[in-house]
Amino acid sequence: MEAMEGDGNGMNRYSLKASRICNEDILICVDVDPQSMVEMKGATGPNGRPLTRLDSIKQAIILFVNAKLTINPQHRFAFATLSNSVSWLRKDFSSEIDSTIAAMRGLSPSSSCAQPDLTNLFRLAAHEAKKSRVHGRILRVILFYCRSSERPQHQWPVNQKLFTLDVMYLHDKPGPDNCPQEVYDTLVEALEHVSEYEGYILESGQGLARVLFRYVLILLSHPQQRCIQEYVDIPKSIAKKVSQVEPMAAEDSAPVSTQ
Incomplete structure (x- = not known):
């Protein structure tokens, strides 16, 4: 939290109060x-067949967990x-x-699904969050959502924010049978409804694995260390980076030898 203090000269300065950054328990839920x-x-893939969204999500999760454990081996999943x-x-x-890796090997698609209900996900997360807090940890849910026409529903108390929700939304382009914008808006509403800290929602309709990664x-x-999502400007596109190299003065130029 920020506090404003006087410095004796009539000027104010800001200071950041020390706070403990907790280890995370991260529940990853895949649609x-x-x-x-x-x-x-x-x-x-290795056999030459195209990767599906689920294949790419599995790879992305393994990448994420490896990187997260490199940052702090005390995080759990x-x-x-x-x-x-x-x-x-x-x-x-x-x-x-x-x-x-074993969990990803056991991950397989469902044959058919109706409108999904996130209530049980939030209920599980709240239960696990209470157990995490006993050990001085915080709980986060990362939801990978893949439907372009089905808006999720939930029933959850607005004043019960025990965990943080992030969403990665992979979808098709808008069409007669698809309403990805409406689905996205519903996911944003759910995220804001349940998140204890700043939750992020990221989406892609490009169908590119590198964007997902x-x-x-x-x-x-x-x-606990995030800015609000609208201020996130990473990763930066290489194409948008402006060269800072100054042009060389003419008098400092040396002739190029042709020999």
């Missing part, structure tokens, strides 16, 4: 709707799936990368 099997563009409702994939939180790396940021 396994049939739309998770949409093929990504320009990405193929558990995994769930979203079809009509939520089911545990790996309930016990673990700091072992092998546990993440780049956005997932933004989610490495710790909820």
